Amino acid sequence: MPNHTVGGHSDITQEAHGVEIPDDRRYGQTHEWAKQESDLVRVGISDYAQGQLGDIVFLELPEPGRPVQQGEPLGTVESVKAVCDLWAPVSGEVVEMNDELADRPELVNEDPYGQGWMVVIRTGDVSELASLMDASAYAQHCEESAT
Amino acid sequence: MPQPTLLSIAQTGKRCTRLPAGDVPERDLADLVPVHHLREASPRLPEVSEPEIARHYALLARDTFNIDRGFYPLGSCTMKYNPKVNERIAAMPGWALLHPDTPAPHAQGTLRLIRELEGWLAELGGMDAATLQPPAGAAGEFCCVRMFRAYHDSRGDERRTRIIVPDSAHGTNPASVTRCAYTATTIRSSGGRVDLGELGRALGDDVAGVMLTNPNTLGLFETDILQIVQMVHAAGAMAYYDGANMNAIMGYARPGDMGFDAMHFNLHKTFATPHGGGGPGAGPVAVKEHLAPFLPVPRAVERDGALDWDWDYPQSIGRVHSYHGNFLVAVRAYAYLLTHGAEGLRRVSEAAVLNANYLAEALKDTLDLPHAGPFMHECVLSAQSLASETGIRALDIAKALIDYGVHAPTVYFPLIVKEAIMVEPTETESKATLDWFIAIVREIVEQARSDPQLLREAPHHASVRRVDEATAARHPKLTWG
Numbered sequence: 001m002p003n004h005t006v007g008g009h010s011d012i013t014q015e016a017h018g019v020e021i022p023d024d025r026r027y028g029q030t031h032e033w034a035k036q037e038s039d040l041v042r043v044g045i046s047d048y049a050q051g052q053l054g055d056i057v058f059l060e061l062p063e064p065g066r067p068v069q070q071g072e073p074l075g076t077v078e079s080v081k082a083v084c085d086l087w088a089p090v091s092g093e094v095v096e097m098n099d100e101l102a103d104r105p106e107l108v109n110e111d112p113y114g115q116g117w118m119v120v121i122r123t124g125d126v127s128e129l130a131s132l133m134d135a136s137a138y139a140q141h142c143e144e145s146a147t
Numbered sequence: 148m149p150q151p152t153l154l155s156i157a158q159t160g161k162r163c164t165r166l167p168a169g170d171v172p173e174r175d176l177a178d179l180v181p182v183h184h185l186r187e188a189s190p191r192l193p194e195v196s197e198p199e200i201a202r203h204y205a206l207l208a209r210d211t212f213n214i215d216r217g218f219y220p221l222g223s224c225t226m227k228y229n230p231k232v233n234e235r236i237a238a239m240p241g242w243a244l245l246h247p248d249t250p251a252p253h254a255q256g257t258l259r260l261i262r263e264l265e266g267w268l269a270e271l272g273g274m275d276a277a278t279l280q281p282p283a284g285a286a287g288e289f290c291c292v293r294m295f296r297a298y299h300d301s302r303g304d305e306r307r308t309r310i311i312v313p314d315s316a317h318g319t320n321p322a323s324v325t326r327c328a329y330t331a332t333t334i335r336s337s338g339g340r341v342d343l344g345e346l347g348r349a350l351g352d353d354v355a356g357v358m359l360t361n362p363n364t365l366g367l368f369e370t371d372i373l374q375i376v377q378m379v380h381a382a383g384a385m386a387y388y389d390g391a392n393m394n395a396i397m398g399y400a401r402p403g404d405m406g407f408d409a410m411h412f413n414l415h416k417t418f419a420t421p422h423g424g425g426g427p428g429a430g431p432v433a434v435k436e437h438l439a440p441f442l443p444v445p446r447a448v449e450r451d452g453a454l455d456w457d458w459d460y461p462q463s464i465g466r467v468h469s470y471h472g473n474f475l476v477a478v479r480a481y482a483y484l485l486t487h488g489a490e491g492l493r494r495v496s497e498a499a500v501l502n503a504n505y506l507a508e509a510l511k512d513t514l515d516l517p518h519a520g521p522f523m524h525e526c527v528l529s530a531q532s533l534a535s536e537t538g539i540r541a542l543d544i545a546k547a548l549i550d551y552g553v554h555a556p557t558v559y560f561p562l563i564v565k566e567a568i569m570v571e572p573t574e575t576e577s578k579a580t581l582d583w584f585i586a587i588v589r590e591i592v593e594q595a596r597s598d599p600q601l602l603r604e605a606p607h608h609a610s611v612r613r614v615d616e617a618t619a620a621r622h623p624k625l626t627w628g
Contacts, residue, residue, distance in 0.1 A: 057621045058620065
């Protein structure tokens with residue numbers, strides 16, 4: 001079972017296979033994280049995902065104003081190994097995208113839960129977050145993905 | 148050392164040839180060309196002597212790996228040896244110098260070759276009609292999916308918006324789907340093969356078709372193939388067979404007999420035409436009778452012993468390539484088919500499958516083998532255990548192989564295998580070459596335990612050391628000189 005360890009982004013994090021899983025946010029099956037900030041939800045990919053992808057070299061993210069549906073493609077993440085879809089963890093409207101990633105995609109590798117955030121979604125239905133995994137369920141999910 | 152560019156060895160005033168003085172009066176360019184069309188400064192072209200050019204390209208060729216130089220087990224790409232006789236035949240002036248606009252009565256031989264090759268491909272695939280137009284595998288996929296759309300539209304069935312693609316399919320499949328304005332639905336495989344439950348849940352009356360790579364990218368034959376096609380057809384969808392891996396099944400199994408409606412071939416893989424920087428590809432498409440009206444035009448037809456181009460197919464999806472596809476690739480494939488014959492092709496597939504299984508069996512204790520065989524034309528090994536034990540990953544093994552004069556295998560694909568190393572030996576390699584490769588991989592894995600740092604810095608003997616792929620992709624420098 002994953003241990004509770006102290007991490008950099010929240011007081012308590014889960015840890016699986018040496019990756020950080022802060023428990024101040026929720027996680028999707030496809031390794032996105034979603035962090036509620038009042039009626040906004042900040043979205044990025046997990047430490048586990050960036051580790052699996054390897055060096056990220058390019059991101060295609062939605063412009064602010066675009067409506068998104070939970071479970072629909074939100075953009076793409078390209079690493080030296082693969083190109084993967086980024087899936088919307090919640091429905092709503094994109095209100096902000098991380099412009100800095102255009103020049104510094106490596107931020108996703110270096111700080112996936114902080115400076116490597118990707119978009120902010122204004123969601124009409126915060127309860128969608130409940131359908132995502134909490135940190136301990138996600139740690140379990142990573143364990144299963146790793147085998 | 149990487150070779151310097153021509154611009155960096157250029158010196159002003161150097162020439163390859165000395166032209167004689169003109170015997171017509173010289174005129175200023177500005178008198179002949181409107182000033183606004185003239186460039187303001189001369190182009191920056193390298194000024195070099197002929198020996199410098201000759202050496203420059205000879206040295207680049209020396210530093211470039213190719214199939215004539217060594218073992219090229221690049222999984223998924225079928226890098227088999229390209230027989231020289233095919234080159235000789237394709238270079239014959241009758242083929243090579245014919246203008247593609249030559250009227251049909253003066254191009255009977257060319258039309259004959261196109262028509263016969265289409266017929267042979269249709270026969271190999273168990274299909275009814277074919278086109279040589281698509282210039283590559285992905286273009287063949289696009290052509291097939293485009294025909295699916297035309298077929299459904301012709302029946303007034305316009306509610307179909309999705310195409311199902313298993314996660315063990317070729318990466319280009321979802322891209323072809325998107326190009327045809329469909330949405331790709333990915334289904335997870337179980338045990339390395341299509342999961343019938345997943346397929347059943349994904350199918351519905353909004354599904355236009357299913358794209359199946361068989362044998363799939365794990366080198367596995369889809370054992371439920373007949374049931375898969377039955378389920379697809381029961382949902383009113385079309386079944387497409389990605390024939391990129393035909394090298395494994397020639398003369399043994401035919402997609403048409405399995406019930407597929409359309410398929411493509413990769414002439415550059417299965418029929419030994421140069422690729423991977425060595426030449427363009429070709430992705431002919433073959434279909435069953437009910438899709439034939441939608442094939443690209445013009446089609447080569449024969450009437451009373453004379454061959455002609457026929458444009459009169461009102462339901463055709465139109466052209467998918469200018470003129471008649473990459474014709475000289477078709478000539479090479481035609482020559483390959485003639486040299487092998489039906490029995491020869493069977494033996495090609497037998498040897499390709501035997502070689503892949505020999506490698507898998509010999510290396511299964513050295514690396515992980517996440518999906519058990521029997522394999523078809525290729526096998527997917529994994530460096531996952533080695534990586535967690537030593538930190539040496541698939542990438543390091545691939546780089547180390549370069550030092551031994553082996554082309555690095557495909558790594559990190561298919562995505563469903565972690566630390567994947569995808570090896571496709573092809574039928575053209577001898578047992579001695581395979582044994583040599585097996586010994587090298589074992590040596591590298593031993594080294595991973597004894598001297599991992601050496602492997603992390605590999606390759607040591609190539610003209611270019613380990614390249615920084617991440618920086619190259621993040622901050623590409625797209626100019627030269």
